[in-house]
Amino acid sequence: MRLILLLSLLSITLCSNAAVYRWVDENGKVHYSxxxxxxxxxxxxxxxxxxxxxxxxxKIKSPIAPELDAAMETTITIISPTHEETIRSNEGKFDVTVSVAPKLLRGMFLALFIDGEIKAQPQTSTTFHLEGIYRGEHAIVVKALDQNGKVLASSSPRTIYLHQANLVKRPTPRAG
Known part of the structure; x- marks a missing residue:
């Protein structure tokens, strides 16, 4: 059985060394066979x-690629309030101002997150006007989003303290 297999492999090898012939037909076209x-x-x-x-x-070049490269280099910095600043507002009103460098690209929006929840609709303005924020410690982050909501850049978290004065009427002692 092995002998038959060996002979068949040898015959295939000899046949595979076929010659190649070249000729030109009457129309001048070259053929090989x-x-x-x-x-x-x-x-x-x-x-x-x-x-x-x-x-x-x-390297794939698309019209979006330069914008994506710029978005990856975008830095967002919260300018105000400062880190660990105490804000005094009974109504829970304050502004958050950010800086975007180099600049906000077309199709990018800024979204403000307080304690991990979005608190302002995505916008192109770098100033957020907030109200109705409860007193206490809060972490603020601003993120750059594309039209689909994908995060392209993010600021470092900023901790602030919101102080609301509380007027508690104490009962007056009655005489008598």
């Missing part, structure tokens, strides 16, 4: 012929 044709000449094929192609790394 492994079967001899009239007026065909034998083409010598080198065993070490290798076709190699070197591929360079392709």
């Amino acid at each position: 492994d079967e001899p044709q009239p007026n065909a000449e034998l083409v010598e094929v080198k065993q070490n012929t290798q076709n190699t192609i070197e591929l360079r790394e392709a």
Whole structure:
């Protein structure tokens, strides 16, 4: 059985070294074949012929790519209130101002998050006017979002303290 397999492999190897013939037809078109044709000449094929192609790394350029690169470099800084600032407002009103560098690109919006929850609708303005915020410690973060809500850049968290005065009427002692 092994002998038959060996002989069949040898015969395939010998057949694979077929010759290549080249000829030109009456219209001047060049043809190649492994079967001899009239007026065909034998083409010598080198065993070490290798076709190699070197591929360079392709860079895909799209009209959005420069904007995405700029968005990745965008930095957002909360200017006011300052870190660990105490804000005194009985109505829970205060403004948050941010700086965006280099600048806010078209299609980008700023969203204000307080304690992880969005507190202002995404906007292009760098000043947020807030009201109705309860007293206590709060973490503020401003994020740049694209039209689909994907976060492109984010500020560092800023801790603030909101103080609301509380007037408690104490009962007056009655005489008598």
